[in-house]
Amino acid sequence: MTEQRHDTTAGAGREAVARAWDELVATARRTVTDGLVVGTSGNVSVRVGDTVLVTPSGVAYDKLTPADVLGVDLDGNRLIGGLAPTSELPMHLAIYRATGAGAVVHTHAVHATAVSTLVPELPSVHYMTAALGGPVRVAPYALYGTDELAENMLHALRDRSACLLQNHGTIAYGDTLSQAFDRTAQLEWMCRLWLTASAVPGHAPSLLSLDQLRETEEKLKGYGQRT
Template identity: 35%
Template sequence: MPKTDPIAEARLAICEVGRAMWQRSQVAANDGNISVRVGDQVVCTPTGVSKGFLRPEWLAVVDLDGAQIAGERPPSSELKMHLRVYELDSNVTAVVHAHPMYATMMAIQGRDLDCRMMPETIVALPKVPLAPYATPSTKAVPDSISDLVLNNTACLLENHGALTWGPDLITAYLTMERLEYTAELVWRLESSGGGRDLPDAEIEKIRRLFGV
């Protein structure tokens, strides 16, 4: 059997996830970025390209210090944020940054996302903290998320958007989907009279049952 090329597979997977993000309006124009760590290399979306129209050969390959090894285009200017996540948690192999509408509105308001109304949210994404504002493309951005990486799988970026990470790309992407669904749910409930948290006893029962 022919040997698989993990870099080529990562390129294709990133293009598929980028298209899904664009189709679900998680990004507009050239916004957002995606990366996958393959050993001591990182495959990353290029700067200035819509995530809905990526081509595998455009994606950059960099080392863990950010030096470009391959790819027709330079990596996203937000690569520093991705590399910081990989540096802090060796179990993470994928990072997704997007600007989903409802999550971004909360980030602009300076709020974290805390939803205790649904069992699924309590199990999968009980709280999404807010990283303080940092000027895009500067070292301040990775610094702003450093304290949040090890104990979370997602964060809101104040006045910027959202970031998710996980052990594989589909997990990181689905965390972004759940984050935005939850943000929209909270926003719509607040706009229509408010929702109701599950009772504390039920929340503890769910946490014990699912080991969270």
Template identity: 40%
Template sequence: MTPATPLPDTTATRQALIDACLWMNARHLNQGTSGNISARIASGILITPSGVPYEYLTPDALVTIPLDGLPDSNGAQPSSEWPFHQGMHQARPDMPVVLHAHPPYCSVLAVQRRSIPACHYMIAAFGGNDVPLADYALFGSPELCANMARIMADRHGCLMANHGATVLGETVDKARWRLEELETLARTYLFSSIGGAPHILSDAEIAEVMVAFSSYGPRHPEERNGEGERS
């Protein structure tokens, strides 16, 4: 995979991470401070701090941790989930944004320990013919980090057993888009099982969608060349 250019460590980037946290709580994709977001920057990884309500976050409150190794123990404390964020950035240099939350429908499937099969063509937005389930391990543990890195090697999102969900993004906007799409897929899969069973698209059908999805999803304003948002 081709490594992506790190995001610039600017006030605008930091505010975009804060805005993503505020957005996911406003959209009921997360609760309290249980979610977190990080972005790869030239000097390492920029991540939300531990236990600070999103409405109190300011750009200078975000924490920088190294791409490899332990955070500075004398500085501000990063999210307790920093190990798997660090692991994701190491395993997926093509995806500079990692967004984690506890969306309700995703969490229902996660506690049932069910992955999401190709019940809808939007499954292709996550890189394959399903949204996989990462095995359970204690939050912040090396085991969870290893589980996440393994399951996300060729996916852009996953459920986490008895925990929540994580998505990757080429940009902050793309990560936000994938998180909402993932929660919609989880809801669709759960509801479609009521009184029947969803029809699962074939691998060939999903492969066809993935080709069509090569440039699907939100883009930066400078990439739109005056066009409106894609549907």
């Protein structure tokens, strides 16, 4: 993966990039305030045209400014900015190349990471499992920032919009940053729910069947306001 700096946004307008960067920074800061990451762990990206804007490596999110905008192409070549991109860039780019994702959020959420150490798949303890495409799989462990981790993640994401990363955290994608963040938050909440229910002595949480999840998935298609 080469890193080259160019004075171009690869077809993305400057104003669109500026707006997207502001939203990316706000989302990254929210991962901290909502307790999904600590310090500079985790990372966020958003696609604008052929440019992927991504959080830089090792920079506190509350220190990021419009002047720190950082963008790469789908091969990881630098298009905008001078900061080094997140070490997890291979995961982000793998998702963009394999899906129609518009944004990706990766966290080290506590409950989700705990679940990733216990089971190969998050049990279907709540109907919102359907909102992520079905039971959430755990991608086998690999060293952070590697192509191996990105490959393991893609297998776990098959027909899903989120997965757990063993002994590591979560990753979720969506059409927008708000959707990707919401899916991340839902996953962490379901992991907390399962851990809480599983901790009751002498009881095991009831789980939803695949048919029940499919029924929910169909109903969710009509969820929300219609205009």
